[in-house]
Amino acid sequence: MFASIPALDVLSSYVIGLGFTTLLDFASEDLVLTNTHSSEFNRGPAQEDSSTNTSQISPVRATSGWPADIRLSYFEALGLHVISNAQPHDIIPDTSFLPPIDKWNSIAADNLLEANDATRKPLSNGNLSPGVQTYRERENELLIDNTAAFRTIRRIPPPTGESAVRLGNAYEFFKNLEFFSGYWDDTSLPLPSDPPPGNSSDSSEEKEDVSTIPFHQQTHTRTGTGSQLPPDCRQHLLTAFIKLVAYDFGCNVSFPRCEPRLHLTPPSSTQSPPSYFNSSATFIYRTPTERSAARAGIVEGPVAAISCRASTVFATEAESQLDLAREVVAVLLTAQQRAREGKTESRLGEGKWWTTKQRWGGGPGGPIGREADKVDELAAMNADVGEKIVPSDENERSVAAETRRVFGINGPSPIKRSKRGKDSGGNMAIYENYRKLIPPSSTWDRRARYSPIGKENSGQGFDDVFLVSALNHHISIIRVRVPDTLLTALSGDEAEQWERLPMWRSKWYDLFLAKERVESMQLIWGMISYLMRKIEDPAESKPAGKEAPAGTDESAQDDKMDVN
DSSP: OOGGGGOOOOOOOOOOOOOOSSOOOOTTTTTTTOTOOOOTTSSOOOOSSSSSGGGGGGHHHHHOOOOOGGGGHHHHHEEEEESSOOOHHHHHHSSSOOOOHHHHTTSSSGGGGHHHHHEEEEESSSSSSOHHHHHHHHHHHHSSSSHHHHHHHHTOOOOOOOOOOOGGGGGHHHHHHHTTTTTTTTTTTTOOOOOTTTTTHHHHHHHHHTSSSGGGOOOOOSSSSSSSSSSHHHHHHHHHHHHHHHHHGGGEEOOOOOOOOEEOOTTTOOOOOOOOOEEEOEEEOOOOSHHHHTTTTEEEEEEEEEEOOOOOOOOSSHHHHHHHHHHHHHHHHHHHHHHHTTOOOOOOOOOOOGTTTGGGGGSOOOOTTHHHHHHHHHHHHHHHHHHHHOOHHHHHHHHHHHHHHOOTTTTTOOOOOOOHHHHHHHHHHHHHHHHOOOOOOOOOTTEEEEEOOOOSSSSSSSEEEEEEEEEEEEEEEEEEEEHHHHHHHTTTOOOEEEEEEEEEOOOEEESHHHHHHHHHHHHHHHHHHTTTTTOTTTTOOOOOOOOOOOTHHHHHHHHHHHHO
């Protein structure tokens, strides 16, 4: 079994520079679990000891989720196997969906419109994928120099003899990247060289030249450290970057309306309560083709997941393990949501005594806490209030009403909330929620059509889940093959064993470097193109020249295939 491996004791951490101007340097083998007793562990699926059983996952269910509780044994219990620096043809299962870069870049600009139709493929939503023309537009937009793009964002006039660049669809991306340059050094700029000794006069002249540039015309100005960057800005940057590709495929990046949770349900034979891990992941969803459904906020999927973390320092092994655990949780909860198609939610506490039985031992109950004092106060106030005096004469009442209508004299004042209700509103809400005999709130989005988009219908027994991971100003594309038996074990059913949980991770792409952000765009293009491909239904893929057996009605055969 997988647990028979004696140790998985190597977990190299990210190498991240510290200080105000230190650049990042990610390790080449970051977050790799290796087997110290087998050199073949990282080269492919093992022939033996490649599965694990339900009993080995009990430590993962029992963990409280604190950073100190994350251990390598938990990854070993899941059967996690991380392959870092994977090539694009290893991350995308079908390499035909990766853009043929050399072929597409060799097409002349005048022939793009003609070649575009031939490079489009059918998608699962009934539309066609973008072609070479769209790819070349995105590539040219991402190859724009950062300094020129930041001038356009800040509306700084270009130098003499140059024209302002047009950012096009990448305007939102460069807008967030320009904000990033205030907290992280732009790695596309050359590093400042130390002046040689004895040339103090030259260095002072250079400083004077830099100081002559007005502050409002500088394109790169540091205002803080990387750890001071607002967490939402990284999410906005990655969202704008992915939308450059996702929109053309009929997808969009949406924030979850319900908190994403990885649900851990113990087997029915145990007395352990169910638990969950929450996550800050966002998702790439498919947009419905029906206009009414799209306007109503209906989403389909999820297609893939996005995980942005605000951590900047991985000085200890525990911090690296925690970051890896966040990625694994995001992948597994995405797999759980993709497996919800055709299922109904089983809410926590549904049918339990504490959601069906009355409080106070079955009695109707009564006022609790300060409610008893409020009841006495209301009774005293009602006793002191006298009857309202109304005009006895009908004419007086009509004249008074007309006077209020015309002149506003003694007219009705706006309704004001009493101070008593404002002070006690929060406490009253707590009491009312305590009295409600209902299960906790739902964790399923009512406006989401859960579906494993991009998964084959052949009962292959696993689901390829993709994750776009972001740290600092770097991104990495991850593919994890999640076995269906592992999801069964997490849902509380008895699963005997499941295969290893392989994770292919690309290298870390720096979004400040034009070449690397184009490479990451190409990989995201292949990822979405593969997931959004049109999958032929086996019932519809009947060979054209094949006849039905003798004595069998052809329509009956078709009905049988449709049922299966």
